Amino acid sequence: MLEKPKRGVSSVKSSHFRRRERIEKGVLRIVRITGTLGFLVLVLFPFYWMMVSSFKPLEEIMFHPANLGLDLHRIDFSAYREVLFEHGFAEYILNSAYVSLATVVLCLGLAIAGAYAATRLQFRGRSFMSYGILVIYMFPAIVLVVPLYVIFAKFGLRDSLHVLVLVYLAQTLPVALYMLRSYFRNLPLELEYAGLTDGCTRWGVIWRIVLPLSAPALATVALYAFMMAWNEFLFAFMFLDTPEKFTLSRGVVQLSESVHLSKQLVMAASVLVTLPILLLFLLFERHLVRGLTAGAVKG
Amino acid sequence: MRTATHRLLERERRLAFWMLLPAFAVVAALVAFPVVWNFWLSLKPVLLADLRGRSLFEFNLTLANFRQVLSDPGFGSVLLTTLVYTVGGSALSILLGLAAALLVREEFPGRAFVRGLLISPYIAPVVAVTFTWSFILDPQLGVVNWLALEQGLIRAPIPFLTGHWIEVAGWGETWRLPLALLAVIFFEGWRYFPFAFLFILARLQGIPEEIYHAAAVDGASPVQRFIHITLPQLATVLATLFLFRFIWTINKFDDIFLLTRGQAGTEVITLRIYDYAFGEFNIGAGSAAAVILFGILSAFLTVYFCWILREAE
Numbered sequence: 163m164l165e166k167p168k169r170g171v172s173s174v175k176s177s178h179f180r181r182r183e184r185i186e187k188g189v190l191r192i193v194r195i196t197g198t199l200g201f202l203v204l205v206l207f208p209f210y211w212m213m214v215s216s217f218k219p220l221e222e223i224m225f226h227p228a229n230l231g232l233d234l235h236r237i238d239f240s241a242y243r244e245v246l247f248e249h250g251f252a253e254y255i256l257n258s259a260y261v262s263l264a265t266v267v268l269c270l271g272l273a274i275a276g277a278y279a280a281t282r283l284q285f286r287g288r289s290f291m292s293y294g295i296l297v298i299y300m301f302p303a304i305v306l307v308v309p310l311y312v313i314f315a316k317f318g319l320r321d322s323l324h325v326l327v328l329v330y331l332a333q334t335l336p337v338a339l340y341m342l343r344s345y346f347r348n349l350p351l352e353l354e355y356a357g358l359t360d361g362c363t364r365w366g367v368i369w370r371i372v373l374p375l376s377a378p379a380l381a382t383v384a385l386y387a388f389m390m391a392w393n394e395f396l397f398a399f400m401f402l403d404t405p406e407k408f409t410l411s412r413g414v415v416q417l418s419e420s421v422h423l424s425k426q427l428v429m430a431a432s433v434l435v436t437l438p439i440l441l442l443f444l445l446f447e448r449h450l451v452r453g454l455t456a457g458a459v460k461g
Numbered sequence: 462m463r464t465a466t467h468r469l470l471e472r473e474r475r476l477a478f479w480m481l482l483p484a485f486a487v488v489a490a491l492v493a494f495p496v497v498w499n500f501w502l503s504l505k506p507v508l509l510a511d512l513r514g515r516s517l518f519e520f521n522l523t524l525a526n527f528r529q530v531l532s533d534p535g536f537g538s539v540l541l542t543t544l545v546y547t548v549g550g551s552a553l554s555i556l557l558g559l560a561a562a563l564l565v566r567e568e569f570p571g572r573a574f575v576r577g578l579l580i581s582p583y584i585a586p587v588v589a590v591t592f593t594w595s596f597i598l599d600p601q602l603g604v605v606n607w608l609a610l611e612q613g614l615i616r617a618p619i620p621f622l623t624g625h626w627i628e629v630a631g632w633g634e635t636w637r638l639p640l641a642l643l644a645v646i647f648f649e650g651w652r653y654f655p656f657a658f659l660f661i662l663a664r665l666q667g668i669p670e671e672i673y674h675a676a677a678v679d680g681a682s683p684v685q686r687f688i689h690i691t692l693p694q695l696a697t698v699l700a701t702l703f704l705f706r707f708i709w710t711i712n713k714f715d716d717i718f719l720l721t722r723g724q725a726g727t728e729v730i731t732l733r734i735y736d737y738a739f740g741e742f743n744i745g746a747g748s749a750a751a752v753i754l755f756g757i758l759s760a761f762l763t764v765y766f767c768w769i770l771r772e773a774e
Contacts (some may be wrong), residue, residue: 186684193560194564197564200579204651207647208582209581211597211604212589212593215596226642227604228604229497230604230608233688270486275483275484276485279480279481281477283474293582300758301706301712301755302714302731303714304712304714304716304735305712306496308499308738308744310491312502313495322723327484328487331491332490332491336492389584393585393587395586396715411586411587414588415588416588418592425596432588435588435589436585439586440585443577451580
């Protein structure tokens with residue numbers, strides 16, 4: 163709410179101010195409403211179009227490319243059937259799920275142990291470690307891909323989902339360590355001392371006291387690791403050769419190279435890879451936003 | 462007593478070592494080591510075919526890779542494209558993020574939901590959104606071109622992602638614009654504005670209301686309040702955002718690779734690295750280009766932090 167102008171300002175002047183205030187407020191409200199709607203259209207249209215096109219038969223896409231709507235009586239699921247069972251996407255979903263969940267589990271395990279050690283235990287090189295974490299964060303994937311490709315090719319480690327999980331783990335760990343460490347640091351020490359004097363081991367303290375208290379941070383880290391692994395394209399593209407081992411992202415690229423005109427197939431595949439991550443995001447928005455604002459998601 | 466504490470400390474140290482070791486080993490093996498190894502490879506004449514032999518580990522260092530990369534006639538334009546893409550993409554994503562943050566700053570019903578929707582481009586997998594945008598902008602089947610044709614806005618479809626240049630008439634002159642490069646910069650803005658949006662929104666909510674009240678009492682209009690209060694309060698976060706976006710955009714590979722494969726004047730340095738290593742099978746040259754990218758980034762960071770320090774004084 164706007165406060166009234168101070169007394170003593172001449173009435174001519176104050177009425178001028180008030181008019182200007184009113185006009186600008188009115189204009190700004192219109193700008194705000196139209197701007198928000200415009201933004202939403204720009205942001206959401208590609209998702210809408212992806213969805214709608216995946217339900218259209220090929221003729222519709224070929225002959226009515228400017229039809230913005232979707233004929234509800236002619237919704238066609240054949241693109242999904244074809245993508246899932248003829249182009250192997252049923253398998254890619256399982257591969258992506260395995261890679262992402264394995265990354266999450268390993269990332270949580272190693273990051274909890276590492277971050278706890280770096281926060282609570284005394285050892286040399288502690289501060290060095292925390293800076294190193296962030297420096298490493300700067301290196302682009304493309305710079306890592308060339309030497310990793312060389313090493314993996316040399317030792318026959320390419321084309322393996324397990325090795326891919328390790329690569330994703332290395333990509334997520336620095337940030338996971340950083341996030342958990344800053345969270346652990348703010349937990350009350352007294353509880354842990356109490357646990358230790360009551361005869362808990364360090365592991366007992368972590369399991370019974372630290373982890374239950376850090377549930378929100380753990381959720382953020384898990385979501386972040388899942389999202390990174392699920393969405394990742396470059397490493398999967400470079401390191402996987404056998405179609406049976408493809409992740410979803412890798413599979414979509416393969417599909418787009420093999421079917422040039424059947425856009426509805428590529429769109430159906432895109433929906434399959436997008437939907438799980440968007441649903442997860444809408445369910446756990448608050449946790450993910452915290453991860454984003456912690457500078458977590460490199461994008 | 463002393464020895465007991467000592468023993469405890471010793472035990473803590475050993476425990477810390479074993480707790481940190483797995484994480485440290487994974488990051489060292491799969492991030493730190495490749496980075497160092499990359500420098501080694503950049504100084505060696507390595508082709509993809511050499512991976513089988515022992516020559517990878519031989520001590521035959523040379524600067525030939527750097528000479529090759531730097532004397533490549535196209536390298537200047539690659540650097541220019543990289544610069545335009547990085548600065549343009551960073552600036553656009555921050556401007557869009559600023560606009561979005563100002564739009565949803567005040568409470569309204571469904572605000573949290575709108576905020577969630579606005580973040581979705583950042584969450585969605587890169588392959589899905591790049592293929593969708595390629596489809597939308599396609600000259601043959603794309604909805605944008607067909608709608609514009611139907612409305613009579615254009616006479617021929619515009620090849621947004623495959624056309625190098627486009628001539629646009631305006632202000633009595635014809636302008637030659639790099640079409641595909643502008644399209645990927647637009648995509649960059651679309652996909653990454655949520656990052657800036659979240660940070661700016663958080664900062665906006667941290668500005669105390671009293672300042673605005675005081676300014677309103679003194680007769681400052683909403684626009685004046687924005688210019689004299691909001692913008693200065695945002696200066697730090699905008700500068701930090703530019704740093705982050707610059708680093709991440711110059712390092713970006715996936716988006717351009719999936720949208721244009723670096724064709725039509727969109728070849729940035731990361732795509733050049735890929736082309737050397739996996740297109741021409743010249744691992745050495747690819748690594749050398751990666752070192753050059755790293756050098757450019759370090760130079761930028763040095764300048765940035767020197768400037769920050771001078772501003773702070």
